Amino acid sequence: MVMALALVVCASACVSPPAPPxxxxxxxxxxxxxxxxxxxxxxxxxxxxxxxxxxxxxxxxxxxxxxxxxxxxxxxxxxxxxxxxxxxxxxxxxxxxxxxxxxxxYDEYLHVVVRADGPARDIGHLSGLTLSTGASESGTQLLAERVVEGVGAKNVTRIHLGVAESASALENGRIQGFFFTSGLPTPAIADLARRVPIRLLACDQLVEPFQTRYDNVYLRRLIPSLVYGLPADTPTIGVPxxxxxxxxxxxxxxxxxxxxxxxxxxxxxxxxxxxxxxxxxxxxxxxxxxxxxxxxxxxxxxxxx
Known part of the structure; x- marks a missing residue:
């Protein structure tokens, strides 16, 4: 009886707690x-x-x-x-x-960032530019390639950088623009805007055709001017x-x-x-x-x- 009781006690007391995940x-x-x-x-x-x-x-x-x-x-x-x-x-x-x-x-916003004094004044002006289309295997790269195709841009030289590297490359003239999808504000873009006059290119004309082509995963969104201290709001593409x-x-x-x-x-x-x-x-x-x-x-x- 004593041995049986001891086994019961040990069975309950000696069970190891689940390991932390x-x-x-x-x-x-x-x-x-x-x-x-x-x-x-x-x-x-x-x-x-x-x-x-x-x-x-x-x-x-x-x-x-x-x-x-x-x-x-x-x-x-x-x-x-x-x-x-x-x-x-x-x-x-x-x-x-x-x-x-x-x-x-939350919803991400497509940022197409160029220098305010650069050649691109709208999303139809990407042909012939050197652009960062986002890091390889990023969601940014996926959407950037859809945009480049959607506007029919030709002879685009693509390099693949993350947002911090893209901001630095735009500042030093290595590229003429970059794509990045993110929430608001994106710290690296906000820091860049404090150092260099930038422009965000409107992409809202692509929302409707993209909704049809890509099963309604994209949304119509607006980047308010105050987010990056720009003169006007920027209509763009949103993606959850x-x-x-x-x-x-x-x-x-x-x-x-x-x-x-x-x-x-x-x-x-x-x-x-x-x-x-x-x-x-x-x-x-x-x-x-x-x-x-x-x-x-x-x-x-x-x-x-």
Whole structure:
């Protein structure tokens, strides 16, 4: 009897607690919003879930989707246009990837940045220019190539730089313009605008044809003049971005991460003001990317359909 009781006690007392999760977050390049919010999320996961977290700086959307889909990262930031290609297995992806989402985060805005004293005065003036179309395997590169094709620009010399490198290259004359998709404001572009007179090129004429061609993943958006201290507002293309995850992530862990993001929204806002746009009622609008079942459970508990 004593031995039996001892076995029962040992069985309950000797069970090891579950190991803290080990997570990898794929963010973006230095000077971008993905990087700032990703670092803040990593800090929250370490302090609240006692997780071991590694943050990868990447080219952003396309690279992040490949990493998450192939198991090289657990969580990633990605634009919905790139994610739609990933789940379909369309180029630049070679097969359908098991990508789902925790939530829609905020809308990104296409920035086409040129010097105010440069040759490009509207989006139809890109022919013959040297442009940074974004880092290779980024969402920026995906949308930039669609824009270059959409306006029929010819003889464009492309180089592939992140936003901080693009800003520096425009300032020193290595390039004549650059593309970048991000929330508002983008720190590297705001810093550039304080040093060099810049112009943002309007792209709103492409929204309607892009909506038809690319399954309505793009939106009509406006960059207010005050964001970068420019003389006028700039109509442009918007694209939602998502916090993505591999569909095989543990259900309970996915739910806890989703809950933690909303519980800690104020702390994420301190990392970047775009986090103020994170709300449960808009977070579920991730079409055509399915929500992870753990995230679905959280939204159901919050009475969000």
């Amino acid at each position: 080990r997570l990898v977050i794929a963010t973006g390049g230095a000077g971008g919003i993905y990087d700032r919010i990703g670092e803040a999320l990593a800090a929250l996961l370490r302090s609240r879930l006692h997780a071991s977290v590694t943050v990868l700086r990447t080219a952003a959307s396309v690279e992040n989707l490949k990493l998450v889909g192939d198991g090289g990262a657990d969580i990633g930031f990605a634009s919905v246009d790139a994610a739609a290609l990933a789940v379909a297995g369309s180029a630049p992806f070679t097969r359908p990837l098991p990508i789902q989402s925790f939530m829609r985060l 971005n998502l916090l993505v995850v591999n569909s095989r992530m543990d259900h309970g862990l996915a739910r806890r991460i989703t809950e933690l993001v909303f519980q800690s929204r104020d702390e994420l806002i301190k990392a970047h003001v775009e986090a103020r746009n994170l709300h449960e009622r808009t977070a579920t609008r991730t079409f055509p990317i399915a929500l992870h079942t753990g995230a679905v459970d959280y939204y159901r508990d919050q009475k969000i359909s």
